[in-house]
Amino acid sequence: MIAVILAGGFGTRLKEKTKNIPKPMLKIGGLPILERQINLLKKYGVKEIIILTHYLSEVIEKYFKDGGGFGVKISYFKEKEPLGTAGGFKEIENKLRDDFLIIYGDTMLNIDLSRLIAFHKKNNGLATLVLHPTDHPYDSDLVEIDKNQRIIAFHPKPHFKNQYFRNLVNTAVYAMSPKILRYIEKGVKADFGKNIFPKIFKKEALYGYRTAEYIRDVGTPARLLEVNRDYKSGKTERLNIKNKRAAIFIDRDGTINRHVDQLCKFEDFHLLKETAEAVGRINDSEFLAIAITNQPIVAMGLCSIEKLGQIHNKMETLLGKKEAKLDGIYFCPHHPDYGEKCNCRKPEIGLVKMAEKDFNIDLEKSYFIGDSWRDILCGKNAGLTTIGVRTGRGCRGINIKPDYFAKDLLAAVNLIINKKHGIK
Template sequence: MKALLLAGGLGTRLRPLTENLPKPMAPIANRPWLEHLITHLREQGVDQFVIAAHHCSDVIRRYFGDGRRWGVKIEYALEPFPMGTAGAIKNAERLLDERFLVFNADIVHLPQLIPLLEFHRQHGGIATIALTEVDDPSSYGVVEQDDTGRILRFIEKPRPEEAPSNRINAGLYILEPEVMRYIPAQREVSIERETFPRLIQENAGVYGMVSSGYWRDMGTPARYRQVHWDALDRRFPLSMQGRQVQPGVWTGEGVELGSGVLLVPPVLIGNNVKVGDQAVIGPYAVIGDNCYIGARVHCSNSILWDRSVVRDGSRLSNSIFGYRTVAPAGEEFKNSIINQPQEVMQA
């Protein structure tokens, strides 16, 4: 079975971090989220992938290539323009001739596939939508289901007292190839607003099942940071690179800590990072590979992507630095998002 990964969105709410980077390639715990997802799915038995890409698609292709390094096969369906969720699926039709999986690749979720696949086989419909349960469904499209799990309708952003459930679309689908007949070609098509309602109306069999485990849309800076804090707190059990040198502190290879450095958990430090004397790192700090942190720097509630430099005496809080960002000495960065556009990602 192939998995189609939808990675073509513009990521506008995460700009400037996504000016030159597809949103699913934004690092989570120092690895691109798309890499975490592919690795997880490979462990679940999926070894063939199609990546639907548009915005900065060359970044994804350079990083993953044909997938051989990860023990998988990767093909690409490049969108000539932003085609929407269903439009991207239709655009990949030539590569999908059997039952297939679809993932919104910017949703942070590591699902267990076997229960979903078994449910899909049992109900015999054309589509299964993985669902997640949220505390407040009023910001989402909520599903109404019957006792068999068949989806009767979607209700967009209902008031809490009017919501038929607290279940929403988790961004993972199991689809039969016949679904292609319901998607028009060569235009933008939303699977949520057009395709699924049409399939429901025509009684093609759209079912939903709750997919347990961590789920979060990382599409805003606040949510992107929260994914990291959840990973550091182990509420999101993402694999961490490096070793745990003290409770809540993970460091990679080749890390050099100056005298008097204080690491306040939770902290994740990547490979080949140098930290100057008397720096304070944490709580809630993620430092990417090949970063340099100067003396007397205070860095908390912040994320630094690879090859960033923070010079002596600077203070960072609640900030995100993109690749190769340089913070001058003695500056304060609070609630800042800074990105340098010239970085080319390499696997």
């Protein structure tokens, strides 16, 4: 596979820092971001790289030359005038015979590229967009995917009150088929995210690849500092999915939101007052935040999967307004009295196992927080440390004892994070 790196940006928001060097040459842990990207590509066997340049292109070319010194083969294409993120691709069309990767030159990333490439090849879409939840969905362009991860809508900002969307944004890391080039006009300025994808997603298959791995742009001085800090602490590397991560699994009704019997209208969904702060604290740690919920109302015919999706969109939107995000939401729609017994209804551990596989979770270092015996038993069955909260059903009248009790979700999260892994 070939990779194309877009390195033509001006870096206007970085002002002084990019006066004499282009943004992709800014250093992270002592090496230019571009070099970090090239090292990552090489590690995953992508050794043919095209760099699209414009602003201060000579600095980049002088540093990397033909790539030989870095163990890869690099060619350059200098845009005479900036053509947006897509426009320049028409100029290098003859070099793009097979599927290729696209990375923006101001993005620090450490993701398992072989997993992304395998996903892209399996689905065989025109493009695969790497997506992740953000802590500021309210002012981001959002992407909607279906259960097969095909993209079914784009929701550009601004978003209005009472509009509830999933918290998923385009990270601008892509795998693409060269067939997409037929949608790009030669010499016309165009952007993949703004002009190309929204125009074609209805007739062409575009897929979203979700990941919780490290992907951040360094567009502002504050972010450049933060990315440097993350690199030096090892976080950038630790978040690569090849490394196991610990998770905090959280029950939904009565733990995240106010308990309502058979909640099936999104109007009835209200976060408990400590929830956003609690989830935000998880996000600031390196734990994953994953909701695990039984929703037998689907099997009972009281709520469709679509309506349940709206409720979850509201949950994500309300959290997002307070800069908190869930890495995953898993639900069991079944009930043994309405169809067959499944392996995902808590206290069964099917959903935990699914998340374990999706995120490469270290169950031994992970936790389950919930308000009912089903949560606690599910946590125990999966080998997790369990914390019972006093909100919702409050773990009342149960004889299965959690490892710890806490008054609410925030107290439970504080217990975990303050004590780190030494909780037991």
